[in-house]
Amino acid sequence: MNWTQSMRKNVSEKLTWDHLLPSEQPIYVSSLVYSFGVFTLSSLVLCIVSGVVMAAYGPTWYQYSGVGSLFRSVHFWSVQAFFFFMTMHLVGQFFMGSWREGRAFTWVIGAVSFGISVIEAFTGYLSRGDFFSQWNQVQSKDAFNGAGIDGFLNILNNGQVYGLHIAVLPLVLIGLVGWHLVAVRSKGVVPPYQARANAKEGRRS
Amino acid sequence: MKRIRFSRDTLQFPQKDFDMVKEGVVSLGIITVLVVAVAAIWGAPYRPAVTNQQVALQNPIGIGQEVLGDLDGQGAIASYGPPYNNGWHGKAQSVQSFLGLSPQTWWGTPYHVNTAQADVLIPLQMLATASHNGALTAALHTYKTASYTQQQAWTTAMTNAMGKATVHNGQVVLPSGHYGPVALMVNDEINLAKSGLLSGALDRETNKGVYRWNVQNDLLFLQGQVLPGIANNINMAGGQWGINHDEQAYPGPWWLTPYTFLYQIPPWSTGATGDQTAAYSMGFLFLLLVLVPWIPGLNKLPKLLPVHRVIWRDWYQRLERTGACGQCPLRASCTQEFREQSQAHMGAAETVPSCYLPDESMAYNQNERHRSPGVSTLRTRTD
Numbered sequence: 001m002n003w004t005q006s007m008r009k010n011v012s013e014k015l016t017w018d019h020l021l022p023s024e025q026p027i028y029v030s031s032l033v034y035s036f037g038v039f040t041l042s043s044l045v046l047c048i049v050s051g052v053v054m055a056a057y058g059p060t061w062y063q064y065s066g067v068g069s070l071f072r073s074v075h076f077w078s079v080q081a082f083f084f085f086m087t088m089h090l091v092g093q094f095f096m097g098s099w100r101e102g103r104a105f106t107w108v109i110g111a112v113s114f115g116i117s118v119i120e121a122f123t124g125y126l127s128r129g130d131f132f133s134q135w136n137q138v139q140s141k142d143a144f145n146g147a148g149i150d151g152f153l154n155i156l157n158n159g160q161v162y163g164l165h166i167a168v169l170p171l172v173l174i175g176l177v178g179w180h181l182v183a184v185r186s187k188g189v190v191p192p193y194q195a196r197a198n199a200k201e202g203r204r205s
Numbered sequence: 206m207k208r209i210r211f212s213r214d215t216l217q218f219p220q221k222d223f224d225m226v227k228e229g230v231v232s233l234g235i236i237t238v239l240v241v242a243v244a245a246i247w248g249a250p251y252r253p254a255v256t257n258q259q260v261a262l263q264n265p266i267g268i269g270q271e272v273l274g275d276l277d278g279q280g281a282i283a284s285y286g287p288p289y290n291n292g293w294h295g296k297a298q299s300v301q302s303f304l305g306l307s308p309q310t311w312w313g314t315p316y317h318v319n320t321a322q323a324d325v326l327i328p329l330q331m332l333a334t335a336s337h338n339g340a341l342t343a344a345l346h347t348y349k350t351a352s353y354t355q356q357q358a359w360t361t362a363m364t365n366a367m368g369k370a371t372v373h374n375g376q377v378v379l380p381s382g383h384y385g386p387v388a389l390m391v392n393d394e395i396n397l398a399k400s401g402l403l404s405g406a407l408d409r410e411t412n413k414g415v416y417r418w419n420v421q422n423d424l425l426f427l428q429g430q431v432l433p434g435i436a437n438n439i440n441m442a443g444g445q446w447g448i449n450h451d452e453q454a455y456p457g458p459w460w461l462t463p464y465t466f467l468y469q470i471p472p473w474s475t476g477a478t479g480d481q482t483a484a485y486s487m488g489f490l491f492l493l494l495v496l497v498p499w500i501p502g503l504n505k506l507p508k509l510l511p512v513h514r515v516i517w518r519d520w521y522q523r524l525e526r527t528g529a530c531g532q533c534p535l536r537a538s539c540t541q542e543f544r545e546q547s548q549a550h551m552g553a554a555e556t557v558p559s560c561y562l563p564d565e566s567m568a569y570n571q572n573e574r575h576r577s578p579g580v581s582t583l584r585t586r587t588d
């Protein structure tokens with residue numbers, strides 16, 4: 001088998017413009033629930049933009065200067081928005097059974113993104129550098145140690161925690177979200193469950 | 206065994222105009238305006254970290270007690286166990302083991318802390334050198350060369366006395382007793398903390414050079430008594446849902462609720478291996494979430510619950526209005542999932558759900574488009 005050929009075939013068949021960026025949607029796509037994914041994505045963009053600015057200027061800037069603390073506040077509230085919309089999105093997709101008809105993997109990537117987001121947010125809280133960080137660092141060390149993660153992560157080492165927060169985990173998350181979106185688009189929006197038996201006989205029958 | 210699965214081609218459903226790029230841009234705009242407005246109005250929580258210096262000035266006895274615990278092995282970190290040490294004289298207190306499984310110990314002691322050395326003897330040695338303090342140098346020498354029994358006798362006497370100590374003009378006043386060199390050592394360390402230099406000495410130990418990233422020993426110094434006391438005053442202790450809430454009225458990391466909930470109820474709240482079992486419980490619940498598509502019962506639940514009928518109400522209303530299901534060649538099996546349809550339907554290549562084939566009477570929206578009506582087979586795939 002020629003890997004190059006099969007890769008090209010796969011990509012050009014599954015990732016056409018009609019799949020990736022359609023200008024039409026099936027008419028059943030008609031609910032606010034469909035917007036939660038986009039709101040989640042928008043909040044994530046805002047988290048990343050504010051985070052990049054904060055990382056560029058450094059901790060003292062966002063802890064002690066006026067503009068810096070505005071950016072820190074934007075970062076704080078965009079995380080709240082991100083988790084709010086992600087939770088709504090998750091619950092919505094659950095009620096729609098969106099893993100049906102070949103979309104299970106989309107669900108899996110989504111759920112793993114949720115898990116990574118929780119760790120990302122936690123390392124963020126520990127990077128705040130205030131009493132909340134201090135207290136949660138000494139508190140959570142027992143949980144990390146007890147679970148056996150101590151071999152990899154020293155939660156009291158701010159160099160490691162900060163690096164995870166601003167580089168490693170965001171890269172993983174961006175990769176996962178990109179994958180999630182391509183998976184969603186290549187399959188198309190999941191069709192509704194079949195109509196119920198008593199709804200089958202329409203007016204005209 | 207090969208199972209035939211159906212998956213419906215979403216492009217075969219009636220379509221309507223949709224501007225994805227516009228949706229994205231508008232959504233980003235709305236979220237940005239909302240978040241920036243909220244951030245400008247309410248800001249974000251920040252409570253300065255507690256320093257050794259502050260504690261030494263307000264509560265010098267607290268510092269004295271931490272120092273003694275570190276010196277005589279009564280402190281929580283002194284006898285913690287992996288990853289910090291192997292306990293105090295072989296006795297480790299904070300090793301969690303569930304069903305004989307103790308992953309905490311698998312890595313040895315990568316973040317080594319001997320509290321007597323790290324928190325007391327080394328910082329005091331630095332202080333003695335820096336200040337040409339002959340009395341302190343002599344006290345340290347006396348302490349280090351004494352027998353373990355003698356050291357313990359001094360520290361035990363001093364620990365008991367600390368319980369009765371008072372503070373006058375910022376100085377700790379002890380009842381008289383046989384404390385050997387320990388009284389001077391503890392007093393000098395309290396003064397070192399008051400000066401603000403103790404943190405620097407502790408940070409120095411966990412960073413091998415000039416740069417200070419690893420604040421392990423500094424954080425561990427206050428973690429036994431002092432920090433929990435402060436956290437308790439502001440309702441942040443573990444049994445008070447600790448990490449779940451932030452300062453005052455600000456929302457905290459509420460998404461950790463399932464996790465912090467475990468810490469409120471037995472066996473997690475009471476067991477000595479609470480952290481370990483809480484971590485495993487959460488790992489298990491997370492695995493359930495990831496695997497929902499394959500978990501029998503759970504993966505059919507949304508079909509049973511009527512919520513999807515509300516989300517797709519326009520679609521179901523349309524099916525009813527147009528009588529699409531009544532004419533559908535698949536109506537016999539329509540209450541089942543497509544993928545579960547019998548082999549019989551497979552054979553009839555022309556059998557197509559009528560919601561696929563929009564005729565004029567079905568169209569109720571001017572924006573609807575019909576796509577390649579010639580396509581008349583269900584997609585099948587095998588796996």
Ligand code: HEM
Pocket residue numbers: 033034035036037038040041044086089090093098099103106107108109110111112113114117177180181184187188189190
């Ligand atoms: C990292 C955060 C996430 C982002 C940015 C994100 C984004 C999106 C977007 C934009 C869509 C398409 C529009 C929509 O239906 O809302 C989507 C669809 C989907 N998401 Fe997410 N999502 C995230 C997390 C999750 C989570 C946690 C789950 C569930 C565990 C999940 C499961 C799904 C599923 C199954 C679909 C497909 C829906 C369909 O085919 O109709 N996503 N996601």
